Amino acid sequence: MMGKVKKKSKKPYKFGAQLLSHWDQLLDRVSIKNDSMDKIWCSISEVMTEVYSIPGITFNDELYYFATEYFSKRKKREMGASIEDIDRKYQWLQKMY
Numbered sequence: 001m002m003g004k005v006k007k008k009s010k011k012p013y014k015f016g017a018q019l020l021s022h023w024d025q026l027l028d029r030v031s032i033k034n035d036s037m038d039k040i041w042c043s044i045s046e047v048m049t050e051v052y053s054i055p056g057i058t059f060n061d062e063l064y065y066f067a068t069e070y071f072s073k074r075k076k077r078e079m080g081a082s083i084e085d086i087d088r089k090y091q092w093l094q095k096m097y
Helices: 011-036 044-053 062-070 074-082 086-096
Strands: none
Touching (some): 044 062, 044 086
């Protein structure tokens, strides 16, 4: 006598899709929370606007490209933003480079 052949359930796939969906939502929330934690004058656009205004830094300058990478990290943006004097900020960027 032949037994019944059990079909594999598709539930694991459904569970996996739900898990990925929840994971994506969690990552979005964390990303939004981290963006909102930027202190005043520490967003990427605000810091880079200030970098553009520093005499001695031009668009095709290596220091400019360094700054775009360096200030992608929030802690470094906060440190840069804490230096109020534009000449000191330029000197600091050169030293970090």
